[in-house]
Amino acid sequence: xxxxxxxxxxxxxxxxxxxxxxxxxxxxxxxxxxxxxxxxxxxxxxxxxxxxxxxxxxxxxxxxxxxxxxxxxxxxxxxxxxxxxxxxxxxxxxxxxxxxxxxxxxxxxxxxxxxxxxxxxxxxxxxxxxxxxxxxxxxxxxxxxxxxxxxxxxxxxxxxxxxxxxxxxxxxxxxxxxxxxxxxxxxxxxxxxxxxxxxxxxxxxxxxxxxxxxxxxxxxxxxxxxxxxxxxxxxxxxxxxxxxxxxxxxxxxxxxxxxxxxxxxxxxxxxxxxxxxxxxxxxxxxxxxxxxxxxxxxxxxxxxxxxxxxxxxxxxxxxxxxxxxxxxxxxxxxxxxxxxxxxxxxxxxxxxxxxxxxxxxxxxxxxxxxxxxxxxxxxxxxxxxxxxxxxxxxxxxxxxxxxxxxxxxxxxxxxxxxxxxxxxxxxxxxxxxxxxxxxxx
Amino acid sequence: xxxxxxxxxxxxxxxxxxxxxxxxxxxxxxxxxxxxxxxxxxxxxxxxxxxxxxxxxxxxxxxxxxxxxxxxxxxxxxxxxxxxxxxxxxxxxxxxxxxxxxxxxxxxxxxxxxxxxxxxxxxxxxxxxxxxxxxxxxxxxxxxxxxxxxxxxxxxxxxxxxxxxxxxxxxxxxxxxxxxxxxxxxxxxxxxxxxxxxxxxxxxxxxxxxxxxxxxxxxxxxxxxxxxxxxxxxxxxxxxxxxxxxxxxxxxxxxxxxxxxxxxxxxxxxxxxxxxxxxxxxxxxxxxxxxxxxxxxxxxxxxxxxxxxxxxx
Numbered sequence: 001x002x003x004x005x006x007x008x009x010x011x012x013x014x015x016x017x018x019x020x021x022x023x024x025x026x027x028x029x030x031x032x033x034x035x036x037x038x039x040x041x042x043x044x045x046x047x048x049x050x051x052x053x054x055x056x057x058x059x060x061x062x063x064x065x066x067x068x069x070x071x072x073x074x075x076x077x078x079x080x081x082x083x084x085x086x087x088x089x090x091x092x093x094x095x096x097x098x099x100x101x102x103x104x105x106x107x108x109x110x111x112x113x114x115x116x117x118x119x120x121x122x123x124x125x126x127x128x129x130x131x132x133x134x135x136x137x138x139x140x141x142x143x144x145x146x147x148x149x150x151x152x153x154x155x156x157x158x159x160x161x162x163x164x165x166x167x168x169x170x171x172x173x174x175x176x177x178x179x180x181x182x183x184x185x186x187x188x189x190x191x192x193x194x195x196x197x198x199x200x201x202x203x204x205x206x207x208x209x210x211x212x213x214x215x216x217x218x219x220x221x222x223x224x225x226x227x228x229x230x231x232x233x234x235x236x237x238x239x240x241x242x243x244x245x246x247x248x249x250x251x252x253x254x255x256x257x258x259x260x261x262x263x264x265x266x267x268x269x270x271x272x273x274x275x276x277x278x279x280x281x282x283x284x285x286x287x288x289x290x291x292x293x294x295x296x297x298x299x300x301x302x303x304x305x306x307x308x309x310x311x312x313x314x315x316x317x318x319x320x321x322x323x324x325x326x327x328x329x330x331x332x333x334x335x336x337x338x339x340x341x342x343x344x345x346x347x348x349x350x351x352x353x354x355x356x357x358x359x360x361x362x363x364x365x366x367x368x369x370x371x372x373x374x375x376x377x378x379x380x381x382x383x384x385x386x387x388x389x390x391x392x393x394x395x396x397x398x399x400x401x402x403x404x405x406x407x408x409x410x411x412x413x414x415x416x417x418x419x420x421x422x423x424x425x426x427x428x429x430x431x432x433x434x435x436x437x438x439x440x441x
Numbered sequence: 442x443x444x445x446x447x448x449x450x451x452x453x454x455x456x457x458x459x460x461x462x463x464x465x466x467x468x469x470x471x472x473x474x475x476x477x478x479x480x481x482x483x484x485x486x487x488x489x490x491x492x493x494x495x496x497x498x499x500x501x502x503x504x505x506x507x508x509x510x511x512x513x514x515x516x517x518x519x520x521x522x523x524x525x526x527x528x529x530x531x532x533x534x535x536x537x538x539x540x541x542x543x544x545x546x547x548x549x550x551x552x553x554x555x556x557x558x559x560x561x562x563x564x565x566x567x568x569x570x571x572x573x574x575x576x577x578x579x580x581x582x583x584x585x586x587x588x589x590x591x592x593x594x595x596x597x598x599x600x601x602x603x604x605x606x607x608x609x610x611x612x613x614x615x616x617x618x619x620x621x622x623x624x625x626x627x628x629x630x631x632x633x634x635x636x637x638x639x640x641x642x643x644x645x646x647x648x649x650x651x652x653x654x655x656x657x658x659x660x661x662x663x664x665x666x667x668x669x670x671x672x673x674x675x676x677x678x679x680x681x682x683x684x685x686x687x688x689x690x691x692x693x694x695x696x697x698x699x700x701x702x703x704x705x706x707x708x709x710x711x712x713x714x715x716x717x718x719x720x721x722x723x724x725x726x727x728x729x730x731x732x733x734x735x736x737x738x739x740x741x742x743x744x745x746x747x748x749x750x751x752x753x754x
Contacts, residue, residue: 197638201453203553203575203613206637273554318530319552321573 001044002026003421005380008049012056013350014358014371023054025378028421033372047423049382052415055353056372057089057120057379059360060330062154062179062233062257062305065091065122067113068106069098074310074399076110077117079330081430082308082398086330089379089419090121090361090369091308095132096155102127102138107146119430120419121379123149123364125179128167134158137167144174149364152179154233157215159185164219168228177231177255177363182215182240183207183280192321194267194282202270204320209237212281216240224252231363232256234307236281238291245300255363256295257303260329260336261404263292269404275316275323277404279309293346302359304352306333310400331396332405334381335389339410342385349385357381378421387413397430443747448560448567449739451576452617460618464586466738466747467731473510474730483741484513489545490538493570494520497549499705499729500570500580504547507736513545531555532562539563545740548572566743574608579739580704581614583732585622587724588659590731591700596623601653602644603685604663604712605634607674611704612663616642629653630685633674650685651694659700662687665712678711688714692722700724 003025010021010033017033024032024043040046065079074082076093083091093110095101101110107124114122126143130136132153140151151171157180158164171178188211193199195206216232220243223230235241235256247254266285269277277283295301309326316323337356341347347355361370368377391408393401417425424431442462452460473479489508491501501517508515518538531550538546545566548556553573560567571577589595600619606612606628619626620643628639629647640646647653654660665681675681687701701713701723709715718725741747 195637197641200636200639201613201642203573203610205574273557314530317532319550319555319558321552 002042003378003418004038004040004043004046005049005054005382005418006038006040006046008052008054008382010054010372011349011353012372013354014056015373017372018350023372023380025418025421028378030372030374030376030378032374047382047416051384052382053349053385054372055087055381055383056357056370056376057417057419058087058334058356058381059090059364059366059370060088060306060308060333061092061303061360061364063091063093063308063330064096064310064326065093065110066310067097068109072312076113076122077119078397078399079308079310080114080119080122082328082330082396084119084417084419084424085397085414085430086332087334087381087383087414087417088120088330089381089417090123090366091330092123092125092149092364094125094152094154095127100127100132101125102130102132104139104142104146107143107148111147117433119424119433123147123366125150125152125154127151128153128158128178129163132156134160134163137163137170140167140170141173144176148176149366150177150179150231152181152233154179154181157181157183157185161218165222165226168222168226171228175365177229179231179233180215180219181233182212182219184211184214187211187214188280192278192282193270194284196267196285198267198270202273204270207280207282209239209284212237213239213243216243220244220247220252220254223254224250227253229253234259234262234281234305235295235301236262236284236288236292238288241291241295241300245295245298248300255302255359256300257305258292258296258301259305259307260333260340261327263289263296264336264340265404273320275318275320276327276402276406278320278323278325279307279327280325293341296341296355297346302355302363304333304337304355305360306330310398311402313401316402327402327404328396328398328400329403331398332391332403334383334414335391335410335412336405338385338412343411378418380418381414382416384413384415386411389413443745444742448556449578449743450556450560450567450569452578452581452614452621453576455617455621457621460582460585460621463582463735463738463742464589466742467586467734470737471731471734473737479510481511483746484508484511484744487513487544487744488542489513489515489547489740490543491515491517492534492538492546492548493518494548494550494555495571497570499732500549503729503732504570504736507733507740510733511737511740513740531559535559535563539565545744568739568743571610573610574613575610576614577610578614579732579736580611581618582739583728583735584615584661584702584704585618586731586735587702587728588700591724592658595619598624598658599656600624600626601657601660602626602628602663603650603660603687604630605665605669606630606639606663607634607636608666608669609663615661616644620644627653627657631675634669650691654691654695657695657699659702660687660695661702661704662713664704664706665708667708682711686712686714687717689716692717698722702728705729
């Protein structure tokens with residue numbers, strides 16, 4: 001099957017393209033990205049992309065698919081439907097499931113479920129320690145052999161510095177990054193929001209920014225001394241960004257990501273006492289947002305990741321102190337990023353494509369993804385970047401509704417998504433798996 | 442005049458005029474204490490629920506009396522004896538109460554913002570009787586009432602709040618109320634019990650009670666939760682008493698006419714000695730009486746009291 005995506009503005013920083021092009025797809029691969037007339041009759045299907053931006057398929061390197069163990073919140077099927085609807089062709093599944101993804105069998109389970117029920121490519125992040133308990137190393141070699149693209153105890157910090165050191169040393173055998181969740185658990189404790197004037201005013205237990213910064217400092221120092229490669233998840237404070245910036249300048253192998261909620265919302269939101277603003281790290285201040293945007297602009301922050309963390313309505317619609325942490329983001333990340341970064345003039349479309357596709361592919365070592373150069377996997381996200389959109393959770397493909405962006409207005413609608421050559425989202429709607437095969441290319 | 446709001450969740454969002462309205466309305470309410478028959482028909486036919494998720498004697502009793510003296514049907518629910526122990530959610534509990542016809546829900550809850558969460562989902566008036574470390578508006582209103590009654594004014598007074606400001610909802614509500622009414626407020630306590638950026642509320646911060654106590658018109662002593670010591674917030678009860686306990690010797694450094702308040706229940710011999718708590722400068726007993734009057738005024742106003750007169754006028 002041959003597919004032609006015709007006349008869109010191809011924004012592919014890794015391939016050095018930002019111009020109107022036709023993308024020729026054959027048997028799941030990009031065969032050509034070319035200008036000029038292409039005879040349509042040579043194709044099984046032609047998608048008219050005129051007026052749209054064609055990104056290399058977006059990659060969300062931080063997603064909680066919740067399966068196995070928490071299928072009431074999300075499943076691999078609903079989570080990847082949500083991903084496809086949000087423009088993502090690859091998601092990295094975090095290992096804080098039940099059981100945790102800490103051995104080969106669990107990696108294989110997620111991969112095979114994704115293979116059978118997924119709407120996009122799923123790569124697996126394995127745990128650093130058994131059961132994510134921070135006490136004993138997981139079988140990292142076996143995890144890598146089973147296909148894990150990174151390791152992380154995300155949700156927990158490996159508080160024991162000796163274990164962390166050994167994990168980093170052990171990882172020298174493999175060229176995968178360790179994704180670090182930076183939060184000193186003794187400092188963060190049972191805090192529910194950023195510590196500052198607002199936590200004082202609202203009577204909510206604050207989480208000191210030191211909780212994040214101390215562990216960023218520790219992990220950067222360890223990575224530097226041990227030569228490990230680390231990726232800082234959901235960075236959120238000015239000083240943490242500064243530490244990564246200085247470490248990069250020294251040649252430390254460190255990358256980092258930011259979530260849309262951290263660069264868009266502040267802890268002022270907490271006065272609603274609404275658990276859809278409760279997550280870790282917590283929403284910070286306007287000054288931190290400024291620093292996060294500067295970090296995105298100067299390349300200190302490599303990636304934008306949703307930290308999609310689905311929870312049920314019953315879990316979230318309770319007293320703030322009792323609600324679990326986390327918000328969903330697969331179906332809002334692109335709109336929020338276009339609105340708050342591109343429309344505001346902070347980033348170009350090409351820079352956005354780096355943060356949402358090229359860089360995550362590079363960090364996770366996803367060969368053939370994150371670019372539309374000839375021979376790449378045919379992952380394409382077609383977006384009407386000017387379209388106005390009101391975010392409405394009732395329209396989400398995700399099982400969950402816990403978004404902090406409910407009702408907000410923005411720019412950018414996903415129109416079509418092609419993942420590994422298959423049209424998974426078409427004209428603004430999911431192509432159900434059962435009907436998909438006719439479009440497979 | 443009328444209170445144009447459905448709920449009373451905190452003093453942060455009340456105006457000075459609204460606070461004055463409640464205090465002014467409380468004055469005639471207080472006279473009921475001197476009557477033979479303590480019953481007014483004001484809230485006849487209204488159902489008021491005291492929903493207490495934390496133990497409380499004085500606040501709950503005070504609300505209960507205020508409701509009963511105004512002829513409301515008062516129901517008390519203590520979380521330990523309700524279906525909460527069966528795992529019922531707050532939202533579900535409150536929906537049930539509303540279906541049973543509750544007009545006013547008075548809630549005490551250990552989680553800050555629980556009354557806000559509740560107020561969003563019910564039509565009944567919600568009165569915050571203390572939410573976590575956030576606010577305890579009726580306590581602050583009765584403190585304001587007591588200060589005004591004893592000092593004749595609040596504007597221009599210097600008020601000291603002593604103790605665990607970090608965890609104290611009483612302190613937060615007092616700060617909002619006092620500063621809105623024109624008092625100048627200093628909070629004093631160990632740095633570990635002073636919340637971050639509290640100065641932004643307009644208060645001064647001191648760590649030294651012996652200095653801060655000079656020249657103030659009123660001292661509000663907070664209850665110190667002894668379990669905070671285990672969390673490393675202060676080294677020992679002994680050291681706390683040494684530095685921040687209000688005793689006769691410390692009080693001697695204050696002005697002759699200083700007013701001593703405590704929201705209760707006091708750890709006598711710790712944050713305040715029994716001698717000081719019962720001395721002639723202490724208004725602690727009066728606070729309890731005033732609490733009923735202030736809550737009567739509030740229940741009247743929150744139920745729409747005053748609106749008819751206003752419409753007629």
